Amino acid sequence: MWLLYLPLVLPALAGLAARPLAALLDPRQATWLLSIGAVALATCSTAALALLAAYAAARSPVLSGLGDYSQQVIRRADPIPNATGAIAGLALAGAAIAVTVLFRNRARALTAAYRHAAGLHSRDGLVIVPGPAIEAYALPGRPGRIVVSDRLLDRLDASGRAALIAHERAHLSGRHYLFAAATRLAAAANPMLLPVARAVDYTVERWADEHAAAVTGDRSLVAETIGQVALLAGPRPPRMPRMSLGIVSSRTRRVSLALAGPVPRRVAALLTAPPPRRILVLAASAVIIGLAALAAVDTAADLHALVEIAQAGQ
Amino acid sequence: MHQPDPRHASDRSAGAGRRAAGTLEAEVLGILRASDGPLTPGEVRDRITGGAQPELSYSTVVTIISRLHDKGLLARQRSGRGFTYTPVDEASLAASRMRLALGSGDDRGAVLSRFVSGLSGRDARLLRTLLAEARDVAASSPDEPTESG
Numbered sequence: 001m002w003l004l005y006l007p008l009v010l011p012a013l014a015g016l017a018a019r020p021l022a023a024l025l026d027p028r029q030a031t032w033l034l035s036i037g038a039v040a041l042a043t044c045s046t047a048a049l050a051l052l053a054a055y056a057a058a059r060s061p062v063l064s065g066l067g068d069y070s071q072q073v074i075r076r077a078d079p080i081p082n083a084t085g086a087i088a089g090l091a092l093a094g095a096a097i098a099v100t101v102l103f104r105n106r107a108r109a110l111t112a113a114y115r116h117a118a119g120l121h122s123r124d125g126l127v128i129v130p131g132p133a134i135e136a137y138a139l140p141g142r143p144g145r146i147v148v149s150d151r152l153l154d155r156l157d158a159s160g161r162a163a164l165i166a167h168e169r170a171h172l173s174g175r176h177y178l179f180a181a182a183t184r185l186a187a188a189a190n191p192m193l194l195p196v197a198r199a200v201d202y203t204v205e206r207w208a209d210e211h212a213a214a215v216t217g218d219r220s221l222v223a224e225t226i227g228q229v230a231l232l233a234g235p236r237p238p239r240m241p242r243m244s245l246g247i248v249s250s251r252t253r254r255v256s257l258a259l260a261g262p263v264p265r266r267v268a269a270l271l272t273a274p275p276p277r278r279i280l281v282l283a284a285s286a287v288i289i290g291l292a293a294l295a296a297v298d299t300a301a302d303l304h305a306l307v308e309i310a311q312a313g314q
Numbered sequence: 315m316h317q318p319d320p321r322h323a324s325d326r327s328a329g330a331g332r333r334a335a336g337t338l339e340a341e342v343l344g345i346l347r348a349s350d351g352p353l354t355p356g357e358v359r360d361r362i363t364g365g366a367q368p369e370l371s372y373s374t375v376v377t378i379i380s381r382l383h384d385k386g387l388l389a390r391q392r393s394g395r396g397f398t399y400t401p402v403d404e405a406s407l408a409a410s411r412m413r414l415a416l417g418s419g420d421d422r423g424a425v426l427s428r429f430v431s432g433l434s435g436r437d438a439r440l441l442r443t444l445l446a447e448a449r450d451v452a453a454s455s456p457d458e459p460t461e462s463g
Contacts, residue, residue: 109425130389130402136429154392164429171427180424220448227445230430231438261437263430264444271448
């Protein structure tokens with residue numbers, strides 16, 4: 001019966017492993033692994049919650065009457081305490097609400113983006129907006145658009161523009177917004193998966209960076225361009241005053257990236273060798289996700305068997 | 315070098331300065347729309363002063379044009395040391411409005427893949443260090459083959 005708790009524990013482990021995996025793996029592999037993993041683990045943990053709630057609910061006289069099974073048998077064999085079942089039921093309801101709200105909002109936002117993209121006339125999918133802002137983004141659509149402010153284009157040379165546009169095109173052709181949406185939905189179902197969703201936000205950026213590096217043939221150019229644009233766009237005021245974390249300011253010492261935000265990590269990754277594809281890590285992760293699924297299926301079979309025994313005992 | 319012509323400095327107060335700013339903006343926009351290609355502020359001024367109206371100073375024209383650019387009505391391209399300007403087409407105007415629409419609201423911005431996310435002050439320092447290190451490495455090993463040069 002302890003198996004039923006496994007799908008509830010694994011998302012926490014996945015949350016801890018997400019950021020190291022995102023740094024270790026080839027970004028494309030990492031994106032797929034983390035997205036499939038998040039959705040699979042969210043499904044399993046939701047199923048586990050549903051089963052816990054179902055065990056508790058099976059004791060209710062209304063259900064035993066409807067399902068024509070013996071309450072005595074269920075009470076004798078049922079391993080789940082009532083309180084656990086009630087908590088699981090509440091968590092399940094919360095997850096259902098969170099997923100519904102997020103799904104509705106994200107679907108609306110995507111629809112709005114598609115509508116806007118269809119209304120934008122552009123040359124080769126590129127729309128240049130005037131005005132003082134320094135910004136560039138990919139707008140999902142059919143076809144999607146790349147929107148860049150003219151002030152930003154002014155500041156970049158031809159190779160920098162090529163790197164920026166190749167990066168944004170990779171987001172559109174790889175449909176990266178779908179990975180982001182899938183993992184956010186998973187995290188809505190199980191908040192322990194939130195670090196996985198954040199890691200995927202990072203790996204899709206890395207994926208697009210590596211694509212831009214492949215297109216332009218120059219990793220350091222892409223790193224320079226990201227750094228240049230980020231510094232042009234200006235620092236964001238920190239959310240809360242933070243103590244000095246001992247980050248190295250002298251150039252002689254190795255820079256610490258452990259606590260850094262996504263932009264410095266992307267630049268650092270581009271300034272080193274491209275990450276290799278690691279089949280072993282992938283296989284190990286697949287095994288762990290498989291275990292969670294097995295545990296959920298096994299427990300479901302247990303519950304089914306118990307109800308059948310109880311029906312026989314009626 | 316576009317220096318304001320001292321000859322016109324007094325004209326600004328004499329004639330043009332009294333004209334309403336809105337009229338001037340509309341006039342400049344009209345000139346740019348009527349033109350076949352991008353214009354420099356100097357060329358715009360020449361076309362205004364081509365008529366019977368009193369002459370405008372170069373700096374007045376630049377002020378009007380940059381105001382129009384800030385409003386998102388003109389696009390500019392770098393040309394030599396200065397800029398040339400073109401009126402914004404419908405597509406770009408639509409993009410500006412869309413940015414306003416997508417920038418606000420609960421989940422709206424989440425579907426846009428921005429090139430860079432915001433930097434904290436610490437990230438900015440870290441980034442400068444990383445880029446400086448990379449440039450040092452590139453400078454100290456010139457014999458190593460690099461794709462970009």
